[in-house]
Amino acid sequence: MVVKVYGADYACPKRVIVCLIEKEIEYETVFVDGFKGEHKQPEYLKLQPFGLLPVIQDGDYTLYESRAILRYYAEKYKNQGTDLLGKTIEERGLVEQWLEVEAQNFNPPIFSLVMNILVSPIMGTPSDPKVIEECEEKLGKVLDIYEDRLSKTKYLAGEFFSLADLSHLPFTHYLVGSMGKAYMVRDRKHVSAWWDDISSRPSWKKVVQIHPFPL
Amino acid sequence: MVVKVYGADYACPKRVIVCLIEKEIEYETVFVDGFKGEHKQPEYLKLQPFGLLPVIQDGDYTLYESRAILRYYAEKYKNQGTDLLGKTIEERGLVEQWLEVEAQNFNPPIFSLVMNILVSPIMGTPSDPKVIEECEEKLGKVLDIYEDRLSKTKYLAGEFFSLADLSHLPFTHYLVGSMGKAYMVRDRKHVSAWWDDISSRPSWKKVVQIHPFPL
Numbered sequence: 001m002v003v004k005v006y007g008a009d010y011a012c013p014k015r016v017i018v019c020l021i022e023k024e025i026e027y028e029t030v031f032v033d034g035f036k037g038e039h040k041q042p043e044y045l046k047l048q049p050f051g052l053l054p055v056i057q058d059g060d061y062t063l064y065e066s067r068a069i070l071r072y073y074a075e076k077y078k079n080q081g082t083d084l085l086g087k088t089i090e091e092r093g094l095v096e097q098w099l100e101v102e103a104q105n106f107n108p109p110i111f112s113l114v115m116n117i118l119v120s121p122i123m124g125t126p127s128d129p130k131v132i133e134e135c136e137e138k139l140g141k142v143l144d145i146y147e148d149r150l151s152k153t154k155y156l157a158g159e160f161f162s163l164a165d166l167s168h169l170p171f172t173h174y175l176v177g178s179m180g181k182a183y184m185v186r187d188r189k190h191v192s193a194w195w196d197d198i199s200s201r202p203s204w205k206k207v208v209q210i211h212p213f214p215l
Numbered sequence: 216m217v218v219k220v221y222g223a224d225y226a227c228p229k230r231v232i233v234c235l236i237e238k239e240i241e242y243e244t245v246f247v248d249g250f251k252g253e254h255k256q257p258e259y260l261k262l263q264p265f266g267l268l269p270v271i272q273d274g275d276y277t278l279y280e281s282r283a284i285l286r287y288y289a290e291k292y293k294n295q296g297t298d299l300l301g302k303t304i305e306e307r308g309l310v311e312q313w314l315e316v317e318a319q320n321f322n323p324p325i326f327s328l329v330m331n332i333l334v335s336p337i338m339g340t341p342s343d344p345k346v347i348e349e350c351e352e353k354l355g356k357v358l359d360i361y362e363d364r365l366s367k368t369k370y371l372a373g374e375f376f377s378l379a380d381l382s383h384l385p386f387t388h389y390l391v392g393s394m395g396k397a398y399m400v401r402d403r404k405h406v407s408a409w410w411d412d413i414s415s416r417p418s419w420k421k422v423v424q425i426h427p428f429p430l
Contacts, residue, residue, distance in 0.1 A: 049360045050320055061305055065319065068311035076304050093278050093287035100280035103318060105265055145264045 007032040007039065007053035008211045011114070011170035012066040016054050017211060018169055019070045021203040023081035029211070035122065067103060070163050082203075084163045091158060098156040098164035105142050109135035110171045117179050118215045136181070143184060143191055150190035154197075165198045173199065173208070178215055222247040222254065222268035223426045226329070226385035227281040231269050232426060233384055234285045236418040238296035244426070250337065282318060285378050297418075299378045306373060313371040313379035320357050324350035325386045332394050333430045351396070358399060358406055365405035369412075380413050388414065388423070393430055 003020060007013045008029035020027045032038045032053060040051045047055045048064045055064045063069050074084040086092045112135045120127035149156060156164040172195060176182040185195050198204065218235060222228045223244035235242045247253045247268060255266045262270045263279045270279045278284050289299040301307045327350045335342035364371060371379040387410060391397040400410050413419065 049363065050316070050357075061308070063308050063312055065312045065315035068308060068315045071311045072304065072308035075307070089287065089291050090276055092290070093276075093283060096283035096286045097278055097280045100283045100318075101265070103315075104280065142265075148264065 001059045003027040004030055004057040006030045006044075006047070006055045006057075007034065009214050010034055010053050011174065011213075012052070013054035014170040014207055014211060014213075015066045015167055016056065016069045018166055018203050018207045019073055019084065019163070021206055022084060022166070022201075023073050023077045025073060025077060025081070035214075067099060067163075067167060070099075070167065074163055082161065084161070084166065086157060086160060086162060091160070094157040095162045095164050098162075099167055101142075101156075102164060102167045106139070106168065107171065109138040109142070110175060113139065113179060113181070114171060114174050114215075118174065122215070136184075140184060143188055146194075147188040147191050150194050155194070161198065161201075165194070169198060169204050169207075173213065174215065178213070216274045218242040219245055219272040221245045221259075221262070221270045221272075222249065224429050225249055225268050226389065226428075227267075228269035229385040229422055229426060229428075230281045230382055231271065231284045233381055233418050233422045234288055234299065234378070236421055237299060237381070237416075238288050238292045240288060240292060240296070250429075282314060282378075282382060285314075285382065289378055297376065299376070299381065301372060301375060301377060306375070309372040310377045310379050313377075314382055316357075316371075317379060317382045321354070321383065322386065324353040324357070325390060328354065328394060328396070329386060329389050329430075333389065337430070351399075355399060358403055361409075362403040362406050365409050370409070376413065376416070380409070384413060384419050384422075388428065389430070393428070 003025055005013055005016055005020070005027050006029075008017060009031070013029075017027065017029075032044065034053065038044060039048070039053055045051055047057075047062060050064075052064070054066055054069070055062060056069055063072060070084075078085065084095075086095050112131060116127040116132050116135075119125075146156070153159060155161050172185065176185050176195065186192050218240055220228055220231055220235070220242050221244075223232060224246070228244075232242065232244075247259065249268065253259060254263070254268055259270075260266055262272075262277060265279075267279070269281055269284070270277060271284050278287060285299075293300065299310075301310050327346060331342040331347050331350075334340075361371070368374060370376050387400065391400050391410065401407050
């Protein structure tokens with residue numbers, strides 16, 4: 001069964017796509033024009049009532065929330081492709097911890113930076129310099145903690161690449177690229193080496209090549 | 216091994232405690248005075264570098280982020296106490312989806328309401344009426360989607376109580392209680408019945424009784 005992924009142009013769906021590639025799962029994409037608000041239309045809301053991207057359809061199984069989809073496929077195909085959950089329940093616990101850190105600590109400031117720096121000019125909505133300054137400071141503090149962690153372990157959850165690292169790819173790609181904030185990664189030696197490592201994986205290079213970012 | 220839970224007085228640690236009770240796991244609590252900023256002191260930051268509650272210690276295994284801890288114990292003791300993950304990988308996928316909805320859609324506005332309505336007066340910091348109004352509106356829209364979902368299934372992930380429901384207990388307890396916003400639950404028939412069901416579980420009644428909320 002080929003997995004359908006809605007909205008492949010955007011960052012959160014790319015989190016799912018890079019996971020599917022790592023897990024060697026066949027997929028196809030369904031275009032959703034977020035800039036025209038297609039994700040807020042009744043047809044889409046039947047699939048995802050909150051009007052957010054992505055959604056997947058796998059036969060008659062529908063699932064949304066990118067990190068839930070990651071967990072579903074990482075577990076369902078545990079023994080196919082890259083293992084992204086760790087070998088033991090304790091390792092998986094640490095994967096879950098750092099995946100939550102990404103969702104709760106890293107994502108809020110970087111999402112806000114993306115909205116204010118990249119999305120606002122396109123949508124013609126005002127961007128807020130004070131919010132940008134505050135979020136940059138918050139993100140810097142989070143990355144200081146990552147720097148400390150990554151001075152002790154090669155990846156966030158330990159010595160193995162996992163969902164916790166993978167989940168950082170789409171938004172960090174913006175940070176070091178079109179947002180012009182590469183210094184936040186490059187000024188931190190271990191974060192910088194980690195970024196070079198995870199962003200040079202064939203799976204991510206493929207995502208960037210065949211599903212280029214719109215921003 | 217008795218699990219040590221840091222900061223049992225606060226909402227996020229209570230998410231962990233109610234899970235431990237459902238899973239019949241012995242625990243003890245370590246007092247952390249959040250109002251005095253003990254969670255920002257060097258000793259605590261060694262356990263949780265972001266300065267957030269809770270942390271658990273289980274022998275020499277340390278874990279933070281409440282929802283990661285829930286997943287760890289629900290999986291480790293899958294066959295002990297209440298099953299909180301569903302019977303199949305597809306059911307677990309839906310548990311993960313609704314647990315993410317709680318974290319990403321429900322929690323941000325309700326957390327902000329708690330900070331502005333309950334915490335600000337105690338800390339002597341200003342509360343923002345505009346933020347309260349906006350968050351109440353956002354939370355109302357989320358609860359409208361819950362109402363629709365709960366008109367079709369008894370619990371969020373399906374016909375079984377799971378981590379997805381459990382994770383809502385501490386902050387919804389504030390909403391219907393000391394925050395004075397019970398109408399947000401009571402005006403929605405299916406959300407109201409769901410709340411009565413999950414909040415009357417012996418596990419939650421025990422949490423409220425032996426670890427009373429400070430607010």
